[in-house]
Amino acid sequence: MTARLPRLLAIIAAAGAAATLALSGGSQPAAGSSNPQQTKADELAAAPMVDRTAGGPSYTAGAAARGQADRTVDRLPLPAGGNFNGIRWEEGGVLTAAEIEGVLEYNAFCQWIRAARDDADPGTALGVLDDVPQWPAFRGTAEADLLSEAVAEARAGSGPVLDGVRRDCDASHGREAAYARERGLTPSS
Amino acid sequence: MDRRARQRGAWLVVAACLLLGGLPATALAYVTTDLINFDLTETTSSYGGGTQFHISSGTDGWVSYRWLDVPSKDTVISGNFCSDLSLIGKSSIPSGNTAYHQLFNGFQGECFIVRGRTAAGEGSMTNYDGRIQR
Numbered sequence: 001m002t003a004r005l006p007r008l009l010a011i012i013a014a015a016g017a018a019a020t021l022a023l024s025g026g027s028q029p030a031a032g033s034s035n036p037q038q039t040k041a042d043e044l045a046a047a048p049m050v051d052r053t054a055g056g057p058s059y060t061a062g063a064a065a066r067g068q069a070d071r072t073v074d075r076l077p078l079p080a081g082g083n084f085n086g087i088r089w090e091e092g093g094v095l096t097a098a099e100i101e102g103v104l105e106y107n108a109f110c111q112w113i114r115a116a117r118d119d120a121d122p123g124t125a126l127g128v129l130d131d132v133p134q135w136p137a138f139r140g141t142a143e144a145d146l147l148s149e150a151v152a153e154a155r156a157g158s159g160p161v162l163d164g165v166r167r168d169c170d171a172s173h174g175r176e177a178a179y180a181r182e183r184g185l186t187p188s189s
Numbered sequence: 190m191d192r193r194a195r196q197r198g199a200w201l202v203v204a205a206c207l208l209l210g211g212l213p214a215t216a217l218a219y220v221t222t223d224l225i226n227f228d229l230t231e232t233t234s235s236y237g238g239g240t241q242f243h244i245s246s247g248t249d250g251w252v253s254y255r256w257l258d259v260p261s262k263d264t265v266i267s268g269n270f271c272s273d274l275s276l277i278g279k280s281s282i283p284s285g286n287t288a289y290h291q292l293f294n295g296f297q298g299e300c301f302i303v304r305g306r307t308a309a310g311e312g313s314m315t316n317y318d319g320r321i322q323r
Binding site for chain 2: 050051052053054062086087088089091092093094095096098099102103106107110137141143146151158161162163165166167168169172175176179
């Protein structure tokens, strides 16, 4: 009996870990998730692809580009304290709606990559990240493969692609916070 | 091992060192992408509706650009971060120049978009192809 005790404890621990994983989102988002961020991520993954070759309106003034971005942001999932205030729309020259969507989606991806590392419970972040390669700006592109690699490495805890992406996202966060403050806006956390 | 065998062994070591030393360094694993019809005006715009690129693994991190078609105007080409559009680096390319120009030095996984414009007073330049090396 004494010899069987460690094995019994290991089984109980494994069952507990599995239950925790299931509660935190697991490897795949549950259908009809009650988490609003996961729901947004799922909906984006099912939305039509961004057509970068399509014409459509261009935004030459920063305020117009920021306005277009503001009309779009509610569709995008963000971690707690996240926002898009630090994007330099005012330095963008001519921007199309497709470009604005691409910048917003990559910025959101960065915020979730940081959340997957920094949050006490990374389950939500990892669940959202699973959807990112299928988002409208990335789906079917060469960049989606790299994003998938980064997400797989985020799940594994480390990897060379993830290292580069995190470095990129951390640096961006620093620049964004400075730019948002410069403009009197709340920086993302 | 006799003296002659030791000498032969020493010569083999020297020959191997010379051979290895004379080999070229490992080639950098740049990836190139052709930018078809990178249309420019005097206002900065992005290639391909903001197509996003990443720096490849196995390179020294330099991202460079060249025109494939001989450019008729002076142009300015830049790399900007995907996440916040801020400028990473740029290069001014004179008309007629099709050599590679370094835009910036980054690291594997760094995401950027390619932006460009013609120089002030030059007007627009359409249907010219370029190439990004990353």
